[in-house]
Amino acid sequence: MWVPDPLIDLPATAPVDTATSPMPDWLYWTLLLSVGVFWLPAYALAIHRARVDRRVGIPVLLVPVNLAWEFTHSLVLEQLPEQRPLNFGAMVLDLVILAQALRYGGRDTGLSPGAFRWVVWGTLGYASVFLVTLTFEFGDFYGIYTGLGINIALSLAFLLMLHRRGSSAGQCLYVAFGKWLGTLMVGFLFVGLYPERHLLQLLAASVSALDIAYIVLLRRRIRAEGQSPWTLRRPPVDVARGGTEDIAVVGVGPGAGAVSGATTD
Numbered sequence: 001m002w003v004p005d006p007l008i009d010l011p012a013t014a015p016v017d018t019a020t021s022p023m024p025d026w027l028y029w030t031l032l033l034s035v036g037v038f039w040l041p042a043y044a045l046a047i048h049r050a051r052v053d054r055r056v057g058i059p060v061l062l063v064p065v066n067l068a069w070e071f072t073h074s075l076v077l078e079q080l081p082e083q084r085p086l087n088f089g090a091m092v093l094d095l096v097i098l099a100q101a102l103r104y105g106g107r108d109t110g111l112s113p114g115a116f117r118w119v120v121w122g123t124l125g126y127a128s129v130f131l132v133t134l135t136f137e138f139g140d141f142y143g144i145y146t147g148l149g150i151n152i153a154l155s156l157a158f159l160l161m162l163h164r165r166g167s168s169a170g171q172c173l174y175v176a177f178g179k180w181l182g183t184l185m186v187g188f189l190f191v192g193l194y195p196e197r198h199l200l201q202l203l204a205a206s207v208s209a210l211d212i213a214y215i216v217l218l219r220r221r222i223r224a225e226g227q228s229p230w231t232l233r234r235p236p237v238d239v240a241r242g243g244t245e246d247i248a249v250v251g252v253g254p255g256a257g258a259v260s261g262a263t264t265d
Helices: 027-052 062-074 085-107 111-136 144-165 173-193 198-224
Strands: 238-241 245-253 256-261
Touching: 027 085, 027 173, 062 085, 062 111, 062 144, 085 111, 085 144, 111 144, 144 173, 144 198, 173 198
Parallel strands: none
Antiparallel strands: 238 245, 245 256
16 A cells, blocks of 8 residues: 655664764853853752742652752762762752752642652652663763753743742742753753754753743732842742632731732733
8 A cells, every 4th residue: 555755764873872063162161060050049049939938949749850860860870070060969959949848848739748748759769760760771871861851841840830829939030040041051052062963952942932931920920919020038928819819928927918919820
């Protein structure tokens, strides 16, 4: 039976097996160090905002997945010597975020405290085994495919978290910018090193588009609450739900607060 020829022939050598393209040392180091310059402060600011609002600053079910990636690529599998300190520093900060997730994160899930802890520890254990196995199986030395894949899930989860909470509780515009710019630097670095790996280009572009959308929506939400998106000293924010409206409760301490109507966009 006749069928049309395929539109695209598979290459004799898979792009994932292509060698790195040359990159000037100054550009390589600029991009690599920029990843840490943007990501590590983003983690620190997420920790700070979670302490203020008592809401986890990173989407709660992605916290153990993030930690598993950093654990895998700083302590378990071979990694670039210059990359391992950044991964280890992120892992240390993520341990603090994990502690906050265990303390505050159940509010975002509706699970009982015991069930929520089982979900977090189970996700951490499974993600650790899965990431080690996947990285080893496909020889993803840099962890770039798993890293960008997790970042897409994280970007989507930030958007869903903003919508679900109906407020800026636990969230900070500088965290959003740090995540976007840090991952953008990763994209530039590896697209430059592997220009024939089009999946990396797609993943990096997808993350960037989702992160920009989150930045725009978060800025709009904070302004709707009557606060400046650019200040690090915003008063505590929580959400009280009444009917179909989300009411952002902004206060300066227990028992003190202003109520700002902020219907869900």
